[in-house]
Each structure stands twice: as structure tokens, then as C-alpha cells.
Amino acid sequence: QFWRNTTDADVGRFLKLYTELPVEECDRLGALAGSEINDAKIVLANEVTALCHGAEAAAAAEATAREVFEKGGIGEDLPTLSLTAEEVGSGISIVQVIVRAGLAKSGKEAKRLIAENGARLDDAPLTDAGLMLDAAALASPVKLSAGRKRHALVQIG
Structure with missing residues (x-):
């Protein structure tokens, strides 16, 4: 997610610095504008992740990002807080x-x-700071969000 938050002006430069893509491709992607620049940011994120962590990790990170940020779902690879039944x-x-x-x-x-x-719980705004989550609320993993970019799964187990 870090690379997808790159400022538009830095995309081309970062592609040249942190990937092994040909310079011409970096220039082409860096010249994109509007909503198309987001495609270049996805390429940047995937290329850097693949270089540092391998193609399999890059594919998993891309799938999680797509699930969470584009489809609004729960990504299996999000940071997870596992609570015990006793804690709940x-x-x-x-x-x-x-x-x-x-x-x-x-x-x-x-x-x-x-x-x-x-704050959001499964994409629904949290409005009550006094809310108590019980075992029924956590029967399946729930997505907890702080702003648009920070998310975690919460579950019992």
C-alpha cells in the first residue's frame, strides 16, 4: 500500500529508481495523468514488492489490496488481532x-x-465509543478501519 500512496509527481522517478523496468516504460507510466496514474502506481507497487519479496508475495499483496481497497471486502492478509474468548x-x-x-x-x-x-467496522461508520463487541459480533472476522488506508481484521481465535 505504501507505493500506491506515492505522489503523482514521484511515480516516474520511483519506477526508475526502484524497479527493473526499461527507462522508456518508466517514462511512459510516469507521464500518465488523472485516474490513469493509479495504474502506474499499481505497477510500481507490484514491481517493487516482486523485487523485494518475490512474485508470489507481490501477487498476494495485489489481491489483498484489490479486495480491500477496490471491492471494499475483507482481505485475508490484513494485519490480524486475534482475541481469546476469555478476553472478549x-x-x-x-x-x-x-x-x-x-x-x-x-x-x-x-x-x-x-x-x-x-473509524469503521465492516465498512459501517462507528459512532459510539462505548460500543462493546461480544462473541456474537466476532463470530466471523470483522474488518476494522481507521481512515481510508489503515485496516485490520479482528477475530476470536
């Missing part, structure tokens, strides 16, 4: 879950995120 008990605070998932550094930050409509 009769309910665990959504604020605590946001912090434990690494989407906020403190309870205060998590509450502010909720108050500013920046």
Missing part, C-alpha cells in the same frame, strides 16, 4: 480493540477517531 467475555470495548489492533496509540486517540467519523 461478555464484551470488549471497541476503543480497546482499536488500540490493540494498532489503529490508534491510545484510548483517547481511538475515541477521537470515532468522534471524527474516522
